[in-house]
Amino acid sequence: MKKKKLLALALATLMAGSVFAGCGSDSAAGGDGGKTIRATFGTEPETLDPGKATGVPEATYLGEMFEGLTTLDENGQPVAAAAEKWDVSADGLTYTFHLRDSKWSNGDPVTAKDFEFAWKRLLSQDLASEYAYMLYPVKGAEAYNKNGGSADQVGVKALDDKTLEVKLEHPTAYFLALCAHQSAFPVNEKIVSGDKEWATKTDEIVGNGPFKMQEWEHNSKITVVKNDQYWDKDNVKADKVEMPLIDNMSTAVSMFDNGELDFVYNPPAADTERLEKEGKLRQDKNDGTYFYEFNTKAAPFDNPKVRKAFALALNREEIIKNVMHGRNTPAYGWVPKGIEDTAAGKDFQEVSGDLFKEDVAEAKKLLAEAGYPDGQGLPPVTLLYNTNEDHKAIAEAVQEMWKKNLGVNVELQNQEWKVYLQTRKTGQQQIARAGWVGDYLDPMTFMDYLLSTGTNNYGKYSNPQYDALVKQAQQSNDPQVRMKAMHDAEKIAMEDMGVLPVYFYTTAIAQNPKLKGVEDPGNSVFNFKSAHFE
């Protein structure tokens, strides 16, 4: 009797609970004739102001709603977009862009003035943008951004509504690629100068891209719909792209498996093999290198022989195959795959080839030559990584390899992201995990990283020869000269083993096999313009 009552009570509770929970509305997701694409790129964007956005997912969101003078094609090469064509002066210092007739999503015409306004805004101290340096090649830009003064000194000018003239500080071979970056996107002057908080308001996020903003539910979903004012709207196939904002990628994959998503950027490594078997995994090249940074100013890693010994004693293939579940590709050089050597007309990394070879015997020999036979006499070494499951697994595998192959016992230490950054920036690391993803698709974004004056060179690698070669490449506009100098510089950096490359990034995506046409220029900024279901 009592038992029955209790059961009844429990049932009543459950029912009451569900009635109570039933206050919300029920709306089924997606699935209207295959015209809605549901894709996730991860977490809530920091901002949708092209002048302030810094993250990778932000770049995708913005790329759907805005378009620069150029855009990157599937090979990462700049092609005409908001600009129909352009002229470059013989000295490579003046670019004249001719804009096509196009409109903002609210019907206003897109003018050269909008570009001039957007670029000067990006560089202004008032906006305080973190990505302002992207436009530093423009004449007077760096000075204006750093020291303030008049915006007139910046070398960008609307000659008329459809013509934009840009003067550069020095020849910049990759300038057209920079024009495709979100920081160089135009903004609608009327709206942006009217409301400082325009980028948080759905109806004021007015763009010139293939899609326009419909709804932004914070931490939940961004929805964009086809922009019928877009100049190339006939080639936009999807009606709607829904982008749930999800922090936890395991959750995203569960939703994908449950048919609630068509596209998941960066699913967890553990799901790789399964997705591959089901034919739902896509791997794109990505212009990034995962490496270990040595503190080259402190013993024992001030000695190139020690650095080299550590680099040669790894087995990168095994790390990729077993720890990364086949993702990414082993790195035997500094510049990653996916960046074109414009002189040779093929991939820069392919031209470089492998710049060193793994060799345990050689590694041991080098370590002995450096005065540490079998690791004896080596001071205690700590490998630092930031808190993350994948970094941890790789570090554990590497630790074991150094122990087995060199007889060196390395301690592991992980730190919360900003603590880790502080440790690196203040030079307190011995070996630290690091990664660099190019700002633009040119080897220079990797070359200037390792300059002795490089602002991100926290391992303080320096070699005057290397610096001279990179400088030579920077000052030239001739592809032959630039590429040769950069290949030579890369060889020197790897001969010194200024940093220890582990792998070149690839981007993994779980994708509905029926979804086609999602383009990736090789920097994980996805273009949904021609995305559709088959």
Place this chain on the structure above:
Amino acid sequence: MLEYIIKRILNAGVVLLVVITLTFCLMHAIPGGPFTTEKNLPPQVMANIEARYKLNDPLPKQYADYLVNMAHGDLGPSFKYQGRSVNDIIKESFPVSFHLGLDSIFLAILIGIPAGVFAALKRNKWQDRVINFCTTLGVAVPSFVLAALFIEVFALKLGLLPAAMWNGWKSQILPALALAGMPMAFITRLTRSSMLDVLGQDYIKTAKAKGLSAMTVLWKHALPNSLIPVVTYIGPMAAGILTGSFVIETIFAIPGLGRYFVTSIYNRDYTVILGVTIFYSALIIFMNMLVDLVYPLLDPRIKLGKKEN
């Protein structure tokens, strides 16, 4: 009574101020700031950014400014989510966490207390053992595992419920259950234990001897008295659950407040750190005050604010 409540409220103000001060000091003591990124910005640019957000003011000034703004109800702008204010963030996300939290607390209390009473009545019989076993699992299996298992079974294998997102009542069931597991187990065990205490006391025996029915004795006399530890537990637990769980909100992609307690610290989003901490702290203080006010109702022998002498 009124005097006691007024005293408590004044007191709450002091506690809040201490919390704000300590949190302010702690967050500025840890390395990194809101604009520390992997890419090193030129020093002039960094200085310019910091000036724009008044981060270059001396800390005491920042602290004083913050207090003044807070007194006007303005918790400041978020550094990470540009253009959004902390007030907006709390206004948007708290209702979601509150809704989910209420579901969970409801579940936890309405199942936990009867289960605990039942277990006490069946002390050391098989029913008690079964409940003990279930509650042990409820505590030993943390919410993130429970959540992952729920998604795997109910969303993927059985296809009954959506895997994640905050989208109608169906999507609330799994997170509410996962969130309720631990408190439900805790409440059950505490109820059982203190019920046993109370059942052994003289006044219960007296009541029984007076010929009151077993049920009356149980519900009218024994239960209220035995709820003291349960109510003590529910106070801060409710404050925690109503402001959202980072783990559950992340796993189920729920746009609640809970995630900000963790992400704001990772982002060094100073204003959000302070905002959510103050909010949570106020709720904690309020709940604990409520608990203290409920004590005399449950056990008339308790006299509030009385000093031992």
Place this chain on the structure above:
Amino acid sequence: MAELAKIDFEPLVRSAEHIQAENGEAALGYWQDAWIRLKRDKVAMLGLGTIIFLLIVAIFGPMLSSVSYADQTLAAANQGPSAAHWFGTDNLGRDLFIRVLYGARISLSIGIVASLLNFLIGVTYGGIAGFMGGRVDRIMMNIVDVLYSIPVLLYVILLMVVLKPGLTNIFIALGIGYWLQMARIVRGQILSMKEQEFVLAARTIGASRRRILIKHLIPNAIGAIVVTLSLCIPDAIFTEAFLSFIGLGVSAPMASWGVLASEGVTSLKAYPFQLFFPAIAISVTMLAFNFLSDGLRDVLDPKMRR
């Protein structure tokens, strides 16, 4: 009431030796008696046996194995349970059985230290607050509210910067915020009990406040104390996993049960056994602690002694 009766017939004025002798004897009697009755509780003994077994395995188990928790065979990664690897292998081809054995050392010590902290700090603090009442209580509870409110992650990051990683840090972090719940629960219990007859009786015969608190109030609150103690253990175990993940705890490749379980969750779909075994280890430990705590509660609670 048996205890009260005994006190009632004691002389009101006692010499120091007298008290000492009486205390010593009473303590011995109390614990001895408890132990005798605990031994009769089969379920509680099963719990105790399991805990002792786990401790022995945790301390001596790893010594018997030639394989270490760090030994990798990358080629044998993610293998299911087999004769060679009882619990299977993890993503780096390490033997999960061995890792669970080593993990027991960390997780059990976390559980024990957390219980001690709870008991020593939480019970004392809550007891004093509840017993003293008035302003003392208010100030002490204010401190608890403050500690509740300050984000754990903030001081954890600060600790990480100040100290070297290790188990001690975890203990410090637990020590700051881990006894608050216990303190509040004990205080609530004491508040409700201190007006009861047996306390008044003890007071009438001139028992000191300390004696009333330790001898009468806390033993009567033992039910809630023991339950809270045992329920807080898994929380501590998972807090350790979280802290280790952030970088405060033991460094990889050493891993506790909590860390193993969190890693297992990430590969739940592909290799469910990687979650299953550490989760089972935690659950079995918890069951054992709960069985024991139920038994302890029965024998330690004065009201249950009739």
